[in-house]
Amino acid sequence: MKTAQVMKKKLIDYEPFAEKRLVERIHELSRNLRGLRVLHINATSFGGGVAEILHTLIPLMKDCGLKVDWKVIDAPSTFFDLSKRMHNALQGKEDSLSDEDKRLFESVEEENARFIEPDEYDIVVIHDPQPVGLPAFADFGNCKLVWRSHIDTSSPNQTFWNYLNLFLSHYDAGIFTLKSYAKDGILIDKIYEIPPSIDPLSNKNRELSDAEMEQALKKLGIGKEEPVITQVSRFDPWKDPMGVVDAYRQLKRKFVDLKLLLIGSMASDDPEGWKIYEDLLRYVGMDYDVKVLSNFQGIGDIEVNAAQRVSKVVIQKSLREGFALTMSEAMWKKTPVVGGNVGGIPLQVHHGVNGYLVESVEETVECTRRILENPSLAEEMGAKGFEIVKKDFLITRHLYQYLQLFADLTE
Ligand code: UDP
Numbered sequence: 214m215k216t217a218q219v220m221k222k223k224l225i226d227y228e229p230f231a232e233k234r235l236v237e238r239i240h241e242l243s244r245n246l247r248g249l250r251v252l253h254i255n256a257t258s259f260g261g262g263v264a265e266i267l268h269t270l271i272p273l274m275k276d277c278g279l280k281v282d283w284k285v286i287d288a289p290s291t292f293f294d295l296s297k298r299m300h301n302a303l304q305g306k307e308d309s310l311s312d313e314d315k316r317l318f319e320s321v322e323e324e325n326a327r328f329i330e331p332d333e334y335d336i337v338v339i340h341d342p343q344p345v346g347l348p349a350f351a352d353f354g355n356c357k358l359v360w361r362s363h364i365d366t367s368s369p370n371q372t373f374w375n376y377l378n379l380f381l382s383h384y385d386a387g388i389f390t391l392k393s394y395a396k397d398g399i400l401i402d403k404i405y406e407i408p409p410s411i412d413p414l415s416n417k418n419r420e421l422s423d424a425e426m427e428q429a430l431k432k433l434g435i436g437k438e439e440p441v442i443t444q445v446s447r448f449d450p451w452k453d454p455m456g457v458v459d460a461y462r463q464l465k466r467k468f469v470d471l472k473l474l475l476i477g478s479m480a481s482d483d484p485e486g487w488k489i490y491e492d493l494l495r496y497v498g499m500d501y502d503v504k505v506l507s508n509f510q511g512i513g514d515i516e517v518n519a520a521q522r523v524s525k526v527v528i529q530k531s532l533r534e535g536f537a538l539t540m541s542e543a544m545w546k547k548t549p550v551v552g553g554n555v556g557g558i559p560l561q562v563h564h565g566v567n568g569y570l571v572e573s574v575e576e577t578v579e580c581t582r583r584i585l586e587n588p589s590l591a592e593e594m595g596a597k598g599f600e601i602v603k604k605d606f607l608i609t610r611h612l613y614q615y616l617q618l619f620a621d622l623t624e
Contacts, residue, residue: 217258222272256343260480326351348383410611416514429519544598567598
């Protein structure tokens with residue numbers, strides 16, 4: 214395992230965004246938890262929602278007086294092929310799990326378990342399926358173990374769920390974005406429902422200066438006044454980027470100047486990304502009004518921020534989804550959203566209020582059209598989206614729920 218580094222962040226900088234009562238409760242809990250030793254373990258420090266959240270949550274936990282480390286498992290690429298299959302199967306895809314798959318999975322868990330010392334931490338939070346098996350091979354001593362699932366396991370492939378569930382018996386608590394993701398028969402007693410959140414001060418979400426905006430738009434290859442729609446997501450079949458292209462093509466007949474930005478990063482634990490990226494380029498063909506961009510073209514947080522700000526609509530046409538941080542990110546920028554009616558998207562997108570929930574390409578076309586045609590509706594929806602994020606999806610609420618869970622477990 215490798216240690217991941219985080220920047221320093223201060224809770225006080227976040228206090229202006231949060232309700233006074235919430236800030237007081239964070240301070241109360243912090244006083245009791247000072248010095249608590251916490252370890253987060255996941256599969257990557259870059260790319261996707263988990264890394265995004267840990268880069269803010271961990272610095273803020275530290276600022277609250279906890280001693281927090283972040284470790285990332287080491288594994289060969291064959292393991293990440295397998296863990297991506299597990300991820301897909303746990304979200305419902307057909308697949309079968311061979312003895313060889315199990316041997317590979319368990320050998321990586323066993324190898325990484327060597328880095329664990331008994332009682333080095335009071336609480337260990339293990340994120341997602343990739344490191345879920347560590348407690349079966351490591352001696353964590355008396356520390357409390359938490360499994361944090363970021364995926365939609367409400368209707369999983371049963372074989373993969375049964376295999377995962379055996380490992381879950383080692384945990385003291387489970388955190389799910391929605392309680393309904395924890396299937397009946399789950400072998401963890403304590404289940405917590407904690408939705409993810411965004412960092413209003415990160416480069417991804419903070420206000421941008423005119424100069425930053427101009428430079429970012431240049432990189433994205435779009436003008437400030439152009440009608441642009443955007444999807445930001447890993448190149449993953451569940452995110453349905455081709456469906457977004459289909460919707461764009463129909464919209465383009467009516468809105469001839471329309472442009473589509475498809476921004477996707479390659480996460481180091483996601484081997485499917487390259488294949489989907491290449492297929493997507495072929496699918497888009499020679500239409501220069503569709504831009505398929507990634508971190509490899511220097512598209513980073515500020516460019517994503519600018520794209521979410523400048524877009525008339527931000528789409529997240531997922532077919533399965535854990536949460537979709539991209540919705541809250543766009544909503545925080547007062548941009549209306551159109552999202553697949555799956556997973557955590559309906560938590561954030563209230564149909565007809567701050568955007569629309571859709572279940573097909575046709576609905577995506579229809580709902581996006583309504584927003585594109587009606588700037589005052591777009592403005593109203595943008596304002597409502599911002600209020601929803603301010604109330605429910607900022608990092609301060611998330612931090613508070615984690616501290617509360619830590620207090621519960623160490624009582
Ligand atoms: N993201 C990014 N650049 C990309 C693609 C994604 O910065 O090219 C970020 C996105 O802004 C969001 C996170 O990665 O913060 C994706 O989280 P989400 O919950 O939407 O999906 P996940 O990848 O966890 O399934």
